[in-house]
Amino acid sequence: MSFPASVVNSRIEAFKQACVERGVKVTHQRLEIYRALASSVTHPDAETIYRIVRKRIPTISHDTVYRNLKLLSDYGLIAVAGTSNERLRFDANMERHHHFVCVQCGLIRDFCSEQLESIHCPQEAHAFGEPVSLHIEVKGVCTKCGSHKKKKK
Amino acid sequence: MSFPASVVNSRIEAFKQACVERGVKVTHQRLEIYRALASSVTHPDAETIYRIVRKRIPTISHDTVYRNLKLLSDYGLIAVAGTSNERLRFDANMERHHHFVCVQCGLIRDFCSEQLESIHCPQEAHAFGEPVSLHIEVKGVCTKCGSHKKKKK
DNA sequence: GTATCTGCAAATGCTTTGCATGTCG
DNA sequence: CGACATGCAAAGCATTTGCAGATAC
Numbered sequence: 038m039s040f041p042a043s044v045v046n047s048r049i050e051a052f053k054q055a056c057v058e059r060g061v062k063v064t065h066q067r068l069e070i071y072r073a074l075a076s077s078v079t080h081p082d083a084e085t086i087y088r089i090v091r092k093r094i095p096t097i098s099h100d101t102v103y104r105n106l107k108l109l110s111d112y113g114l115i116a117v118a119g120t121s122n123e124r125l126r127f128d129a130n131m132e133r134h135h136h137f138v139c140v141q142c143g144l145i146r147d148f149c150s151e152q153l154e155s156i157h158c159p160q161e162a163h164a165f166g167e168p169v170s171l172h173i174e175v176k177g178v179c180t181k182c183g184s185h186k187k188k189k190k
Numbered sequence: 191m192s193f194p195a196s197v198v199n200s201r202i203e204a205f206k207q208a209c210v211e212r213g214v215k216v217t218h219q220r221l222e223i224y225r226a227l228a229s230s231v232t233h234p235d236a237e238t239i240y241r242i243v244r245k246r247i248p249t250i251s252h253d254t255v256y257r258n259l260k261l262l263s264d265y266g267l268i269a270v271a272g273t274s275n276e277r278l279r280f281d282a283n284m285e286r287h288h289h290f291v292c293v294q295c296g297l298i299r300d301f302c303s304e305q306l307e308s309i310h311c312p313q314e315a316h317a318f319g320e321p322v323s324l325h326i327e328v329k330g331v332c333t334k335c336g337s338h339k340k341k342k343k
Numbered sequence: 344g345t346a347t348c349t350g351c352a353a354a355t356g357c358t359t360t361g362c363a364t365g366t367c368g
Numbered sequence: 369c370g371a372c373a374t375g376c377a378a379a380g381c382a383t384t385t386g387c388a389g390a391t392a393c
Contacts, residue, residue: 048282062347062392071282080279080298083382098350103383105348106280118279118289118298119272124357126233126271127259129201129224136271137318145233145271150312158328159303165290166332174327175311179319215367217373236358251375256358258373277382 039076048075052114059112069093070105071115080118135172139179146179192229201228205267212265222246223258224268233271288325292332299332 039045052071056063073089074081081089087102109115126145133154134147150173158168192198205224209216226242227234234242240255262268276296286307287300303326311321 060347064348064392066349074280075282077282078299080281082277082279084277086280096350099382100351100384101349104385106278107384110280113284116281116284118281119291124235124237125259126235127227127239127263128233128269128271129228129230131266131269135312135315137315137321138272139319140322144318146231146318148312148314148317150314152312153309156306156309156326159288159301159305161301161303162288162290162328162330164301165297165299166292166330166334167336168290168328168330169293170329172327172329173309174325175315175321176323176325177315177319177321181319183320215372217367219374249375252357253359253376254374257360260359 039078045072045076055112055114059114061108061112061114066090066094066097066101067105067109069097070102071109074106074115133170133172135175137175137177137179139182140176141178141182144179144181193231198225198229208265208267212267214261214265214267219243219247219250219254220258220262222250223255224262227259227268286323286325288328290328290330290332292335293329294331294335297332297334 049068049072052075053063053068056067061067069090070086073086077089083099083103083106086106087097087099090097090102106115110117126143130147134149135153137146137148138144153173156171156173158171162168202221202225205228206216206221209220214220222243223239226239230242236252236256236259239259240250240252243250243255259268263270279296279298283300287302288306290299290301291297306326309324309326311324315321
């Protein structure tokens with residue numbers, strides 16, 4: 038359940054450089070947290086990453102893992118899988134539709150699109166299991182957050 | 191920020207019938223929770239729904255809202271927006287890729303697809319803001335969970 | 344050397360649960 | 369009437385934060 042070392046190593050080198058560019062210190066803990074994530078083909082949660090990193094740094098604390106995952110995602114060095122960096126959101130619309138998700142405020146809005154109706158589940162996805170539904174997720178900045186930004190300038 | 195009453199009312203009628211079919215009691219609170227959700231074009235979280243419902247039922251409690259949202263999503267009467275009914279999951283893969291999400295165990299795996307490379311963001315999504323990225327989310331049952339099911343039979 | 348990071352422990356906030364009472368069908 | 373739903377209050381977890389000491393650069 039992990040990538041070949043060559044892939045991981047090249048990712049790590051790119052990561053180090055990206056840290057330097059952004060003025061983020063490359064600490065031992067931070068590097069191992071990144072390594073754990075970059076090695077995994079699934080998308081582990083904080084707890085899972087914590088357990089992996091502990092094998093290499095037994096003294097690492099829970100909050101260091103959380104803090105670094107948050108910091109790295111703020112700097113765009115890693116991503117959060119799925120939509121919510123927040124709470125659960127519910128949806129009464131059970132028909133096929135797609136989502137626009139604001140990366141700043143978490144707003145989710147539905148849209149439909151004829152173009153997207155024709156998409157069918159690609160072969161590649163079948164390798165992992167039996168697909169049930171498919172939808173598009175567009176991440177972006179909503180008009181509200183976009184205009185706030187302008188006001189600040 | 192809400193649907194026309196005709197749409198909401200027809201959803202509510204369908205909801206009532208679906209409840210009866212599944213043996214779920216149509217209580218005052220449950221109906222108002224559903225109404226709040228069905229009326230909203232955004233995808234409110236539990237707290238927001240709680241605040242809306244409180245206008246009609248001031249004595250409703252927090253946990254009734256949580257319990258009903260969970261119950262309704264278990265019965266497939268409403269959906270959870272996004273992937274995670276769990277914890278945050280992280281992702282070191284910053285290139286364009288798509289997700290297969292197991293609805294049972296929460297597993298997330300990446301896949302790429304030439305067919306999907308050609309998809310571009312539909313006009314409809316631009317109405318909500320400035321799109322940044324786009325990816326497909328396939329929900330389904332992973333091979334592991336699928337085989338567990340078979341063993342139980 | 345200094346700004347940043349880590350570890351600890353305690354706090355915060357969302358969500359769940361046990362139990363007695365109330366309500367739907 | 370009897371099973372299921374609600375309200376209350378308290379517990380459970382994931383995640384965050386304040387602070388003193390440690391570390392990267």
